[in-house]
Amino acid sequence: MYNAESIEQLVDEFSSLPGIGRKSAHRLAMHILKLPKQEVLNIAEALVNVKEKIKYCAVCWNFTEESPCKICSNAQRNHSIICVVEDPNDVIAIEKTHEYKGMYHVLGDALSPLDGIGPEDLKIKELLQRMDGSFQEIILAMNSSIEGEATTIYLSKLLKPLGVKVTRLARGIPIGSDLEFTDQATLVRALEARVEV
Amino acid sequence: MYNAESIEQLVDEFSSLPGIGRKSAHRLAMHILKLPKQEVLNIAEALVNVKEKIKYCAVCWNFTEESPCKICSNAQRNHSIICVVEDPNDVIAIEKTHEYKGMYHVLGDALSPLDGIGPEDLKIKELLQRMDGSFQEIILAMNSSIEGEATTIYLSKLLKPLGVKVTRLARGIPIGSDLEFTDQATLVRALEARVEV
Numbered sequence: 001m002y003n004a005e006s007i008e009q010l011v012d013e014f015s016s017l018p019g020i021g022r023k024s025a026h027r028l029a030m031h032i033l034k035l036p037k038q039e040v041l042n043i044a045e046a047l048v049n050v051k052e053k054i055k056y057c058a059v060c061w062n063f064t065e066e067s068p069c070k071i072c073s074n075a076q077r078n079h080s081i082i083c084v085v086e087d088p089n090d091v092i093a094i095e096k097t098h099e100y101k102g103m104y105h106v107l108g109d110a111l112s113p114l115d116g117i118g119p120e121d122l123k124i125k126e127l128l129q130r131m132d133g134s135f136q137e138i139i140l141a142m143n144s145s146i147e148g149e150a151t152t153i154y155l156s157k158l159l160k161p162l163g164v165k166v167t168r169l170a171r172g173i174p175i176g177s178d179l180e181f182t183d184q185a186t187l188v189r190a191l192e193a194r195v196e197v
Numbered sequence: 198m199y200n201a202e203s204i205e206q207l208v209d210e211f212s213s214l215p216g217i218g219r220k221s222a223h224r225l226a227m228h229i230l231k232l233p234k235q236e237v238l239n240i241a242e243a244l245v246n247v248k249e250k251i252k253y254c255a256v257c258w259n260f261t262e263e264s265p266c267k268i269c270s271n272a273q274r275n276h277s278i279i280c281v282v283e284d285p286n287d288v289i290a291i292e293k294t295h296e297y298k299g300m301y302h303v304l305g306d307a308l309s310p311l312d313g314i315g316p317e318d319l320k321i322k323e324l325l326q327r328m329d330g331s332f333q334e335i336i337l338a339m340n341s342s343i344e345g346e347a348t349t350i351y352l353s354k355l356l357k358p359l360g361v362k363v364t365r366l367a368r369g370i371p372i373g374s375d376l377e378f379t380d381q382a383t384l385v386r387a388l389e390a391r392v393e394v
Contacts, residue, residue: 004250004251004261004266006243006246006247006250006251007247007251009246010247013239013240016236017228018224019224026286027216028215028216029247030286031214032244032247032248033248033260035248037248039213040247041245043244044241044244044245045241046203046206046207046209046210047210047237047240047244048237048238048241049203050203050207050226050237051229051230051232051238053201054203054204054230063200063201063204063230064201065201089223089227
């Protein structure tokens with residue numbers, strides 16, 4: 001302990017965050033010491049605020065300040081289509097495209113038996129409760145990982161018997177990439193799903 | 198704005214910190230959302246604490262919770278030798294060696310006319326005020342940069358007339374490094390300062 005106690009404590013707190021090692025934590029603490037007091041209070045307030053204000057939307061399970069969230073309560077959006085994603089970040093990624101104007105459902109994670117994540121750990125029960133016949137299409141937008149794939153298969157088996165159209169995101173060559181450097185699994189998918197021009 | 202407002206605000210605060218870009222800030226905010234509330238309160242408290250408790254030691258100008266600091270008020274340390282450094286971090290680096298048991302003086306920065314940092318911006322006046330004849334040796338431990346070098350020369354010209362022994366850190370080959378990859382300036386210094394074995 002070469003630092004004053006309160007500096008040491010701040011360094012400890014910073015280095016407990018993901019991607020911040022001991023050295024970066026120390027650099028951040030030194031930066032904080034040099035900041036005007038009001039700015040440090042702002043950071044502290046933003047931290048407390050986010051924990052106090054943010055909750056899960058009771059409909060789609062995305063992060064929100066008011067429940068139901070702005071997307072679920074937006075009458076201008078298409079309430080007959082629903083996009084199922086793993087994570088709140090996926091909602092942001094899709095919203096950024098400005099292409100999709102339907103509803104969402106955030107599972108919270110993907111099925112991963114090895115990590116002990118089963119169907120009861122995801123918001124699947126809550127998804128099925130929303131299936132009151134008002135949806136015409138369900139888009140399964142899982143990550144392109146083994147866990148995402150397993151979740152897609154699991155959900156499609158559950159949802160298809162309900163008589164609703166179940167779709168998934170297209171797999172293929174990402175825009176801007178070279179065929180030469182595209183992995184074989186992606187190339188196989190792209191060949192299988194080839195379309196007439 | 199695809200996030201709830203309070204998340205967006207936290208992302209803004211995080212990305213204002215050095216070395217944290219927009220993506221890392223977002224990852225950190227998501228981590229904060231998943232933390233137990235008490236842990237987030239701890240981080241916020243550590244931030245506020247550090248600003249409220251930490252001040253400069255009125256003797257050596259290092260960061261401290263009580264003034265004079267633990268080093269200045271430690272009777273077991275050698276009060277007849279003083280090590281002048283640029284930054285509080287340099288005190289920590291030297292303390293970690295367990296080699297030096299004297300006093301310190303933190304200048305706050307190094308002379309850098311191009312950045313508008315002159316002698317009056319450093320704690321040089323305060324250093325001269327400490328020169329009451331009680332010190333037998335002053336070690337100038339500036340960084341090995343152009344600014345550090347300028348500061349060393351400036352201080353030695355000020356201090357030598359006071360009749361006190363002024364020393365500086367040895368320059369040479371760092372331990373564990375290859376001669377092949379050592380820069381020429383360092384090699385020249387190491388040759389000049391060669392010692393008999």
